[in-house]
Amino acid sequence: MDFQTAVKTCIAKYTDFTGRASRSEFWWFFLAQFGVLVVTGLIHEYVYFxxxxxxxxxxxxxxxxxxxxxxxxGWFLLLSIIPLINLVLIYFFVQPSQPESNAYGEPPSA
Structure with a gap:
């Protein structure tokens, strides 16, 4: 999945907490979010907020x-509020996708 497709998919599915997202979709959106927040932080704190x-x-x-x-x-995402323990989330996020279907659906197409 490329950068533009990943960002469009994440914005379009902003309330969809079901299904699966590929590793590339997650990291491309993370990069886009980081970039937006850096730029808006340089503009003004209200724009950043x-x-x-x-x-x-x-x-x-x-x-x-x-x-x-x-x-x-998805409840594992709550680990992000615990300092240092949230490093477990980074480990989870870099893991490869499960190639087969799981309880959350079919593997993502890209």
């Missing part, structure tokens, strides 16, 4: 779908 709020729900949704892709529950 608005951008962060606008990207919060899509980021949560793609994180849950990424966890589903490796066969984990």
């Amino acid at each position: 608005i951008a962060a709020l606008a990207l919060l729900l899509p980021a949560l949704a793609v994180g849950v779908r990424r966890l589903h892709d490796i066969g984990k529950s």
Whole structure:
């Protein structure tokens, strides 16, 4: 999945916490979100705050779908609120997709 497709998919599925998201979809959206937040942070703190709020729900949704892709529950995303333990999430996010179907659906196409 390329950068533009990943960002469009994540924005379009901003309330879809079901299904699966490929590793490339997650990381391309993460890169786009990081870039937007850096640029808006340089502009003004209010613009940054608005951008962060606008990207919060899509980021949560793609994180849950990424966890589903490796066969984990989306509730593991709550580990992100615990300092140092949230490193486990990074480990989960870099894992390859399960090639077969799992409880969360068919593997992503790209």
